[in-house]
Amino acid sequence: MRGPISWARDPWRKPRLLMFSTWVYLAWSLIPVVFAILISFTAGRSSASMNGFSFQYWHGAPGGDPQGSLFTDPALHSAIYQTIWLSVTTMFIAVPLGVAFAIALDRWRGRPAAGANFLMLVSFVVPEIIIGVALYLFFTHVFTPFRTLGTTPQIIGLVAFQISYPVIVVRARLLSIGPEFEEAAMDLGAPPRAALGRILLPLLYPAIFASFALVFADVVDDFVTVRYLSSNGSETLSVKIYESLHGTPSPEYNAAVTLLLGITVVGGIIIYLAYRRISKGRTGGGAIEFAGGI
Amino acid sequence: MVQAVQSPREERRAARRRAKAQRKEHGAWYPRWYWPSFATPGTLYLLIFFVIPLYVVIALAFGTVDRYTNPIPVYQPWYWSGLYMSQVLNAAIGDNRFVYLRTFIYIITASVLCVGISYTVAYYITRFGQKRRGFYLALLVSPFFISYLMRMLAWNNLLASNGYINKILGWIPLAPHNVAWQTGNQLTIVLGLIYGYVPYMVLPLYGFLDRIQTSLLEAGKDLGASSVRTFFRVTLPLSKQAILAGIVIVTLPMFGDYYTHNLLGLSPATSMIGNLLDDAKGSGLGSDSRVASLCLVIMILMLLPMAYYLYSTNKELKER
Numbered sequence: 001m002r003g004p005i006s007w008a009r010d011p012w013r014k015p016r017l018l019m020f021s022t023w024v025y026l027a028w029s030l031i032p033v034v035f036a037i038l039i040s041f042t043a044g045r046s047s048a049s050m051n052g053f054s055f056q057y058w059h060g061a062p063g064g065d066p067q068g069s070l071f072t073d074p075a076l077h078s079a080i081y082q083t084i085w086l087s088v089t090t091m092f093i094a095v096p097l098g099v100a101f102a103i104a105l106d107r108w109r110g111r112p113a114a115g116a117n118f119l120m121l122v123s124f125v126v127p128e129i130i131i132g133v134a135l136y137l138f139f140t141h142v143f144t145p146f147r148t149l150g151t152t153p154q155i156i157g158l159v160a161f162q163i164s165y166p167v168i169v170v171r172a173r174l175l176s177i178g179p180e181f182e183e184a185a186m187d188l189g190a191p192p193r194a195a196l197g198r199i200l201l202p203l204l205y206p207a208i209f210a211s212f213a214l215v216f217a218d219v220v221d222d223f224v225t226v227r228y229l230s231s232n233g234s235e236t237l238s239v240k241i242y243e244s245l246h247g248t249p250s251p252e253y254n255a256a257v258t259l260l261l262g263i264t265v266v267g268g269i270i271i272y273l274a275y276r277r278i279s280k281g282r283t284g285g286g287a288i289e290f291a292g293g294i
Numbered sequence: 295m296v297q298a299v300q301s302p303r304e305e306r307r308a309a310r311r312r313a314k315a316q317r318k319e320h321g322a323w324y325p326r327w328y329w330p331s332f333a334t335p336g337t338l339y340l341l342i343f344f345v346i347p348l349y350v351v352i353a354l355a356f357g358t359v360d361r362y363t364n365p366i367p368v369y370q371p372w373y374w375s376g377l378y379m380s381q382v383l384n385a386a387i388g389d390n391r392f393v394y395l396r397t398f399i400y401i402i403t404a405s406v407l408c409v410g411i412s413y414t415v416a417y418y419i420t421r422f423g424q425k426r427r428g429f430y431l432a433l434l435v436s437p438f439f440i441s442y443l444m445r446m447l448a449w450n451n452l453l454a455s456n457g458y459i460n461k462i463l464g465w466i467p468l469a470p471h472n473v474a475w476q477t478g479n480q481l482t483i484v485l486g487l488i489y490g491y492v493p494y495m496v497l498p499l500y501g502f503l504d505r506i507q508t509s510l511l512e513a514g515k516d517l518g519a520s521s522v523r524t525f526f527r528v529t530l531p532l533s534k535q536a537i538l539a540g541i542v543i544v545t546l547p548m549f550g551d552y553y554t555h556n557l558l559g560l561s562p563a564t565s566m567i568g569n570l571l572d573d574a575k576g577s578g579l580g581s582d583s584r585v586a587s588l589c590l591v592i593m594i595l596m597l598l599p600m601a602y603y604l605y606s607t608n609k610e611l612k613e614r
Contacts, residue, residue: 018418025415026433029493032448035458039451048454049461068318097336104333112330116337118604123344125542125603127550127596129568131344133575133589137354137582138347141367160343163336192324221441224553228575230398241443245557249450257444264439 037261040254047249057251070255077239083236083263086151086226087219090158095211097159098166099204103196105167106174124164131161132228139229150231157225162218166211173207202279209275216271217264354586355379365583382587390570392527395568400480401548404487405541408495411488412540416499417529420506434500446557449486450476453558478563486558487548494547495540502536503529533549535606542603549596567592 042059044051060072070076105117123131135157139149185195201208219226223238230239241256243275353367355372360366368374386394419430437445452459453475463469475482506529514524552568571588572579 012359015418015422018414018422022412022418022430025411026412026430029437029489032452036448036451046454046456047451048457067330097339100332103334104329104331104336107324108329108333113333116333117608119337119340119345121604121607122600123340125546125600127547127568127592129550129571130589131347133417133571133585134347134351135343136575137367137586138343138350141354141582142350142367144347160340165337167336192328217439221443223443229327238441238443241447242553242557245443245450246448246560249447249454253447254451257441257447260441261439261444264441270437281543 016154035226036254037258040258042251044251047251047254049201057255069252070259073252076256078233079235079240080259081235082151082234083220083238083260086154086236087216087263087267089155090162090219091215093155094162094215095208096157098163098211099170099208101163102167102174103200106171115252120164122169123160124168128146128161128222128224129228132157132225135160135225136228140198148231149229150234153229154234157229158219158222161222161225162215165214165218167209169211169214170204170207173204176274177203205275205279209271213268213271216267218258220264220267327523334338351586351589354583355590357583357586358360359580359583363579365580365586378583378587379590382591384582386591393565393570394567397481397549397568400484400487400566401545402423402493403484404548405545407484407488408492408536408544409541411492412496412499413533413537416503419500420503431500434493434496442490442553443557445489446486446554449489450558453482476559476561478559478561480564482558483555483564483566485538486554489549490551490554491544491548499533499536499540502533506599508534535610539606542599542606545599546596546603548590567595 038050039047040048041053041055043054043056057069058071060069099122101116105113105120108116117271135153136149139153177200181199182195185199186192190198223236223242226236227239227242230236235243237256238260241253243262245253349369350367354365355370355378356371357366357369358366358377365378371420372531415434419427419434423430440583451457454460455472455474455476458471459475463473464471473479510528510532511524514528515521519527548566550568550571552572555565555569556572567588571585571592573582577584
């Protein structure tokens with residue numbers, strides 16, 4: 001056995017303390033979530049502990065009250081559709097806008113470019129509540145074609161908040177690609193537009209699809225902007241969960257947040273399959289490239 | 295040799311020709327509007343749906359009321375009145391002073407602890423992660439895809455008075471028993487903030503530490519420094535900027551955070567500035583003006599960290 005001092009001085013000792021803390025961190029960050037999923041399958045009434053196993057908070061107890069469980073509660077049906085509708089629409093508006101923005105910021109120099117970059121970065125770091133409240137005041141006091149809040153204002157607000165994410169992800173990728181490939185294509189006689197569409201865009205696919213996944217996941221989870229801009233009937237599932245959590249917790253909400261996670265995961269898988277399909281036959285196309293985009 | 299005298303017009307033409315030739319030599323030539331046109335839709339969008347709403351916030355914060363005391367925005371700065379703003383500021387040094395103070399203490403404590411946690415984790419994974427790096431990264435990224443609601447609800451369940459945390463504490467002798475986590479416990483909120491925001495710091499820190507060249511660390515060791523000394527003299531000074539940037543990234547959203555408190559505690563003893571704003575909405579007459587004024591106050595409080603963030607990202611882009 002060695003003494004503790006010689007152990008501490010050994011430069012080749014394994015970093016056990018660091019390893020231990022890292023594993024504690026990872027456990028701490030994920031185990032509560034696993035626990036929350038488990039609770040949704042409880043048979044008891046309390047959401048603080050697991051009592052038996054049942055699907056009653058998902059699909060209702062036989063002969064029980066339709067309210068209080070996720071799929072039988074009619075109020076939650078429209079919320080689930082609204083969640084999916086908002087996230088898909090926002091994704092298809094925000095990502096193209098952001099990708100074009102990122103390419104421009106990578107190429108365009110000068111004062112106006114610095115201004116556009118500044119604008120984008122500010123919209124990235126401003127807390128969501130500020131954007132939500134500002135748009136709420138904007139839609140109720142000034143821009144009033146949609147006198148009532150609802151789906152359209154929600155999408156407008158979500159795009160305004162999300163637009164900076166694809167810009168940042170795609171721009172990081174652009175920095176690592178560099179201008180060489182495009183220049184080579186143009187040296188070989190490709191006109192600029194072809195160099196952009198056939199060389200640069202495929203190189204950006206991992207970042208673009210990662211942005212799709214990121215924006216989709218973020219909108220599914222959003223309960224700030226959506227809540228401030230929602231009217232009666234246009235609440236999403238996350239807004240409903242947020243508002244009901246003020247009351248007494250029930251395992252029904254555990255089922256609801258698990259469903260949110262499920263929507264995110266399914267959306268991510270669909271986006272990943274689309275990525276695989278579109279980048280087929282090219283180098284890369286693997287899961288690691290895709291994750292690298294994030 | 296006598297140079298031919300050119301008229302200014304000819305000179306300009308010649309300059310343009312030269313510039314064009316130069317651009318051709320460098321590969322591509324694009325019309326001047328080409329790249330700006332890519333940024334136009336996004337910029338216009340942000341101008342209309344981000345900048346103008348922020349101006350509406352200012353106009354309402356300094357606005358007036360009509361006969362029915364409905365707030366009216368005032369867009370001309372020379373007609374602004376400071377009525378609502380002064381109410382909010384008076385409350386900030388009066389009734390609400392503890393809310394502001396508490397928010398600052400929470401933010402500072404949480405971000406300092408975030409640095410400690412995320413630096414340890416990021417350092418271990420970059421230096422010793424080796425083959426399992428992809429696995430670790432997947433675990434680090436996963437919180438981004440798990441909703442904030444879910445992560446807070448999980449703690450809400452665990453910290454309930456008859457929840458598992460209290461049960462575990464019950465088994466440990468000398469540990470406090472039956473802790474009231476959810477009724478005004480400061481620790482709960484700080485831990486909740488850390489839990490919510492630490493993933494946003496781990497990932498950028500990892501990205502930065504990964505870029506530090508190992509040759510620098512080897513040089514440190516070759517020159518006779520122990521690994522601890524190498525860490526303190528080489529790695530840590532190199533990552534100073536990344537740490538500051540990480541602090542800003544987690545601090546800024548905390549200024550507007552109201553949901554952590556609402557999801558974990560909901561006791562007035564632990565409310566934050568964000569809660570003042572959230573509670574002000576729909577709180578009776580003139581609420582929109584109060585909301586706007588609070589929005590403005592939060593923006594002003596954030597100004598310094600935000601300026602630092604913009605400055606450091608610009609600097610980093612120029613260095614690359």
